[in-house]
Amino acid sequence: MNAGESTDTVAVRVPGKINLELLVGPLREDGYHELSTIFQAVSVYDRVTVRPADEWSVHVIGPYADRVPTDGSNIALVAAKALGRRRPRHVPHDPVRIDIEKTIPVAGGMAGGSADAAATLLACRELWAMDHVDNETLAQIAAGIGSDVPFLLSGGTAIGSGRGEHITPVLGRGELHWVLWAGEGLALSTPNVYAECDRLRAESGAEPPVPQPSEELMTALRRMDPDDVGPALRNDLQDAAVSLEPLLAEVMRTGVELGARAALVSGSGPTVAFLTGSQAEAIDLSVGLAANGPAGDIVRAVGPVPGAQVVQHVRTPPSPPPTPPRSSPPLGPVTG
Ligand SMILES: C[C@@](CO)(OP(=O)(O)O)[C@H](O)COP(=O)(O)OP(=O)(O)OC[C@H]1O[C@@H](n2ccc(N)nc2=O)[C@H](O)[C@@H]1O
Numbered sequence: 001m002n003a004g005e006s007t008d009t010v011a012v013r014v015p016g017k018i019n020l021e022l023l024v025g026p027l028r029e030d031g032y033h034e035l036s037t038i039f040q041a042v043s044v045y046d047r048v049t050v051r052p053a054d055e056w057s058v059h060v061i062g063p064y065a066d067r068v069p070t071d072g073s074n075i076a077l078v079a080a081k082a083l084g085r086r087r088p089r090h091v092p093h094d095p096v097r098i099d100i101e102k103t104i105p106v107a108g109g110m111a112g113g114s115a116d117a118a119a120t121l122l123a124c125r126e127l128w129a130m131d132h133v134d135n136e137t138l139a140q141i142a143a144g145i146g147s148d149v150p151f152l153l154s155g156g157t158a159i160g161s162g163r164g165e166h167i168t169p170v171l172g173r174g175e176l177h178w179v180l181w182a183g184e185g186l187a188l189s190t191p192n193v194y195a196e197c198d199r200l201r202a203e204s205g206a207e208p209p210v211p212q213p214s215e216e217l218m219t220a221l222r223r224m225d226p227d228d229v230g231p232a233l234r235n236d237l238q239d240a241a242v243s244l245e246p247l248l249a250e251v252m253r254t255g256v257e258l259g260a261r262a263a264l265v266s267g268s269g270p271t272v273a274f275l276t277g278s279q280a281e282a283i284d285l286s287v288g289l290a291a292n293g294p295a296g297d298i299v300r301a302v303g304p305v306p307g308a309q310v311v312q313h314v315r316t317p318p319s320p321p322p323t324p325p326r327s328s329p330p331l332g333p334v335t336g
């Protein structure tokens, strides 16, 4: 950082997501699967802060911090550099320091890394005053970083098509009350779960059709009535996640026995999302799971919530350049 540059700090709050529907179509030639998914952003948040620095770095705190890389593979750093490359040529490509307060479970199927990437894009656009990058362009940059990243910019409830990066908002009223179970020390790698899904399909000889959002869920989401939403939830990656982590079947069974309206693996897992009918039901279920379920973190959340949002911009005026030493006369005795 050079003298005369601002030391502004921008903080962004970003939610995690669950997939209310994840329909996995055929494997494409580029190695991705054609998807039709319905994302919902839920009230479990990371906070990402960026500030100018002498070199690129990322620092993570929070209960899952030790599971997040802090080298160049951190997807938040990848996002900052990708946006930095869009700065006009005459503007120096300034490094930033990124601080992540991590609450979204890591490698849990809640897109925590993608959330941090989306938050970093928004924070750096603000920090670098890149007004020429509109939301559509930001979403395109986001898609280049990961399939889930564009959704975390917009949040709410939305259809994801293509490989999940094309986002269409779903309008609906009301909110859903979720209980999330994240198994202690459990993690599933997204590519491994997709590969397991392909393996199971090859075994059964099932050819997936090109996926389309289901009418049943789209209708249920208009009023977000848990009685209608519950039976319409579906995740094509669930069998693959359970095949790699059989404990998930027991977790889902226990939650339903304890009164959940429905249970499903979130995305590629291993977080399990339980749908309840109200805040009171969610409290009862989380207490029951904590007492009777397999060990794990249990969190209540509501959805939908908005995507990444700037929550703080501390503007610090540029420090004045150091004044050159003056050739002043030697100090003599002070006379009155
Ligand atoms: C499964 C989902 C459901 O929302 O998320 P998670 O539950 O893991 O958070 C997503 O499809 C994950 O999206 P994201 O984590 O952004 O994946 P990417 O970085 O784009 O891709 C990682 C890898 O996942 C596989 N992949 C991803 C998306 C897709 N439509 N088909 C795939 O086969 C590919 O093997 C790819 O190399």
Ligand SMILES: Nc1ncnc2c1ncn2[C@@H]1O[C@H](COP(=O)(O)OP(=O)(O)O)[C@@H](O)[C@H]1O
Residues within 6 Å of the ligand: 067, 068, 069, 073, 074, 075, 076, 100, 105, 106, 107, 108, 109, 110, 111, 112, 113, 114, 116, 117, 188, 190, 268, 269
């Ligand atoms: N900022 C980040 N937060 C979490 N994980 C990250 C981050 N950057 C890179 N990763 C890597 O991405 C992997 C997937 O993380 P995450 O996005 O939390 O899971 P998922 O893809 O299941 O939603 C982690 O195991 C970790 O190695």
